[in-house]
Amino acid sequence: MVPNGWEFTTFENHIDLLSGFAFKSAQYTENSDDIRLLRGDNIAPNTLRWDGVKTWDKHQYAELQKYHLRENDFVIAMDRTWVSSGLKVAEVTKNDLPCLLVQRVARIRSLPTLEQSLLRQYFSSHRFEQYVKGVQTETAVPHISSKQIKEFPLLLPLLPEQRKIAQILSTWDRGIATTEKLIDASKQQKNALMQQLLTGKKRLVNPETGKAFEGEWEEVKLNQIANITMGSSPKSESYNEVGIGLPLLQGNADIKARKSAPRIYTSQITKECNVNDILLSVRAPVGTVAKSLHNACIGRGIASIQAKKNIVQEFVYQWLLAFEPKWERFSQGSTFEAVNSNDIKTLHISLPVFQEQQKIASVLTGADKEIELLEAKLAHLKQEKKALMQQLLTGKRRVKVAETEAA
Template sequence: MSGERQASASVVAENESQGADSIHRWIYGRLAGVSAVPRGWRLSRLPDVARLESGHTPARTVPAYWGGDVRWLSLHDTKRLEEHVVTETSMTITSAGLNNSSARLLPAGTVALSRTATVGKCVLLGRRMATSQDFACYVCGPSLHNKYLLHLFRHMQPVWAVLGGGSTHKTVYMPVFENLQSLLPPLPEQRRIAEILDSLDEAIRKSERVIAKLEQMKQGLLNDLLIRGVDEHGELRDPERHPEQFKDSPLGRIPRGWEVVRFGECLSGSPQNGLYKPSSYYGVSGTPIVRIDGFYDGVLAPVSAMKRLRLADQELKTYRLEPGNILVNRVNSIDFVGKAALVPELPEPLIFESNMMRCHLLTDRLVPRFAIRWLTSYLARRWFHRRAKSAIAQASVNQGDVTGLRVVLPEPDEQERVVAAVESVEQRVDSESEQLAKLRTLKHGLMDDLLTGRVRVFASEEGKP
């Protein structure tokens, strides 16, 4: 018995002993929630309807095998596996590398599934190419549509984790693929299912592109607004057309009438460190506490998701957060030290942990929603990164670093105009994000219905499935 065959048998036996129905479901062809074979469907071993292939890595010690014109799909292409089709690869091999290894040149349209490390990632080859041994590849025959198989494999994502073995890197061994079975609909229905899921995938990709474009636009707009401001007519000030409206400052050219001050000048009192409590004080009840992972990009996580702990009345009084407070993370990795969040209206009392500081703003000088935009800007991030003190696996800033941060200070009404301009884009991002979430939910439900035969679709070639 080969090493992979022995390992595969061990994984199957282990999971069967744990009652893992996924092993039976996919090796022996049963599908979740399907009590009977849908009309017109048949149980097939995938190697009977598609040619199973794997790949190989040419000897890395032979330079002549590498850098040629043969695309070679490997784990270096993990990001590309998020797409439906891959046409380029991070590495290439030569014809000599292909001929002097077990790698094979596979045709366009082959379904390649990552079976090691990034287990379950699946893609169609968009051109002839070879792969590493980290992939199981199916060259579909005339009764199996490759795009249908792609969607089927992606729907099986939770199953691959069960079928995988190995302690360091999960691996689905080749005997699993040799024995894999599935219930397959007629070819016209396969094509129709793939078309429906492809159209949803395209809608999802389009929504993702819109959100990415809006996020980019928001960041560019925010950077301009924080330095150029918005005049009383709602227009972005232009330093090139109207240089007389600007002046020099420690932060560069800013509108006349603005100030550059230290953040500490906009606070009531000094920043205050939060509360430390041993793990024995934490539980399922008590007062929620903001921890290091409780906020990102200026926004607190939902209070319902936060851990809770027992407090004395005086501790709650001392560390209770109020709407409009600013939290600044004082200890974290170098990429996140100095991250900040604005405390919103709260459904219940909330406190904060010792690795962050609470700042009370003088709101007649610095509008909280403007302040958080400044504290999450590239100028503030650059300040904290330069001031951070490094230690083992973490970095820190102190109260002096926080109070010493330079901030621009327009009049409060202009601060409000700046915030309103940014929030108009944020609302568009939120709207698109809600639509994206609905599309993903719809796709997940449809995949489960269509790929199990619970919902049948009409196929144009037959009129009915």
């Protein structure tokens, strides 16, 4: 049922869509003063990235006016439109200009019947994502056509109500963006803390003495302070979804938000981990660290780590988190990058006394909890906005428009 005053239509009647120009790669330049070319590789979900950018002779810029991009234009990659992190659709900002539109990228502007700022909401909607997934051509390089974009169906109110809807949803966008910035800042602060505290460059106050901890740290190998269990995969015939045996942790696919998240069970138990064990991915991507919420069977993609007596488990966890980016140098460069038991056991770790381990772990765990609270807030905001979009963009929930606007 079409809401009163709305129309059932498609993008084709309300957008100006332009496909990019076929620039010849042989004529790309490397001069930083030249004009950036906006290719599909430069589009990520909700943002443009300019690493590895190609450029074009600035003296030819005026000749290509048709392909000039403007602030608030939307661009969508026509090839590989959908990636794991979302749709490759982004809004052009002032900082992205000047740039030129390249073949296999579409530029979208609203016509006078569609509020430009409302496009942001359509492109970020679950409906548009599902639409693209449903219509894109599945070949070696999945792609979507200009025609398919234009055929996207929508219910559209008159301009005053469009503007009001866009205004309301933009308020939520600002809240989401602010929370994302807070999360990024908190993560940077925590990383800085890790670099200081886990190396002894910054010493915390000993609550027993009221003074900073003193004394040299001891350098040890990881297997001297922790029990390390390398996983072993059970036979696939033992896999089941009905809870027989133990949950199976095979690799990164069974880790979500740094917690174990098993997908299946196994009735054949090979190697086990316990609740609160540290989980370490030993196959690509190598080095991902998490905590086990389960007594589980671990496959060959996982190692479990449990601190020995008089060693603080949380300190070892935080140290492995800090070490996570460095695992790349241990990878073996094969089709399936991996690290072996010896690589893990012989990791060198500097270790303070037990009380200082506890204090460092407490500070870093507190930082993690702050980040988790912000991430939970962000997830809530996104879910609330999604529900609101489903109401506002279908007319199930109407907004009040001032009489002056309606006129």
